[in-house]
Amino acid sequence: MSITSSSLTPSTAVITVSGRFDAHQVPKIQKDVDGMLANGTTVVVFDLSDVNFVDSSALAVMVRTMKHCRERGGELILCGLRQPVRIIFELTRMDKAFRIFDDMQQARNALGA
């Protein structure tokens, strides 16, 4: 499992997670997100290309992040969902709520970054 954060633009940040995205990773990710939002980030991209599992607490942190981004006039974007992860999003119908792209390049193109 690893989590890395980077900036695409001054207002757009990318969080890359690998392995399991579950309750154990949530506190660290929540802390990173809170820091980014406090520093002016309005758009957050979660790159999940190397994630093989998400649980309900991971979904909750993504929903919270989307809420906070929208409050700031921004949005949350997801990319690179593998099949087991996509199934969870479909089961919870969160695939209808998030903007989801096949990979990071598509997300960049959509953001013009």
Next chain:
Amino acid sequence: MHIAIVTTYPPGKGTLNEYAYHFVRALRTKEEITRVTLLVDDLPDGAAYPQPEATAGLAPLDIVPSWRFDSATNAWRILRAVRSVDPDIVLYNLQFASFGGTKAAASLGLTTPWLTRLADYPSMVLLHNIMETVDLQNAGYAANRAMESAMRLAGTTVTRVLLNADLVALTIPKYVEILHAKYNTKNVLLAPHGSFEDNAPMPNFELPPGPRQVMTFGKFGTYKRVEMMLDALRLLESDGYDDLEMVVAGSDSPNARGYLDQMKQACADLPNVHFTGYVSEEDVPRIFQAATVVIFPYTSTTGSSGVLHQAGSYGRAVVLPKIGDFAEVITEEGYDGEFFNPADARTLADAIARILDSDERRKELGLRNYMASQGLPIADVLDWYLLHFEEIIARHPKRAARRRALATPSLASERVQPAP
């Protein structure tokens, strides 16, 4: 967003009232919610619901009695109430027998989410069980196989009707998969049950002085049966456990009125069996904290268990039936306990004894269940619901347009502001 919720609610005693209480408590804290109107069942003898006072920082709450258990006119009354309060969305907090113990009343009531949608109000159902996994005979809904077959057919029809709501939320992944497969539907989704307490404090695993309490909690008489617990108590006493008290906390199921009175007569020779009657919200912690072990004397199950979530939040060890999908469901949720065969009181007595005999095991189960109960808080689950609400409101153009027109700061002013 003004939401109307068709539900039971305390002090009403219908099933799911406890879940509704915690759901509404968390919902009122959400900034997106400007008003909550509960369309609840009539209280007995024309009693009135206490109208909640405005509370700083919480969305206003109105309680409007709009239906009656076992009435055939519920759909009409509820629709009239919906039109009267004119919400942005209507959520139904339901299980299959919510509207009645008679098949006609139960089925007619379940048409209401569809009728609500036809009336152009966004309509979502939180369905706590599905017919496909209920053992109808054991749960007391069908007297024989022929009746069970007929009910399954009717259940399939009623489910199809329910699926005409804009969205149907289920609390267990397996239920979503079953409905996807059987009904080829795209409008069902998983929304976890959620834990009732946000950051509940670590419970005290020590026991209060006095007799050890073997407790069961719920609404009894259909698939929650006391007989086996009484048999198990007799067996435990004959095995030498002479410091036990059995507490039956709760009331009759609406589908089995008079059941607990029968049980009181059946155990008149057991002075250490206590029936609490209906347990009010403020007494719930005391009841759980006094219990050495919480028993789930179910002959069938109808889905995830709110009582199990409560037992977990108070760090209690539990004894559970080895039936149907119950073990699978609770294991998925991270809970554990001692198991028994619901056809054999000896296995129940033995399961209780394993916890009574080992304080270490009791505390281990209590801690595990506490940790499981601290999963996703219901407040987080509600953020999911809010996303779904927005999506289905957008499907009703008139409602969506009205919401856009009303999206002014004046709406937020409905909420009493906290003192500076």
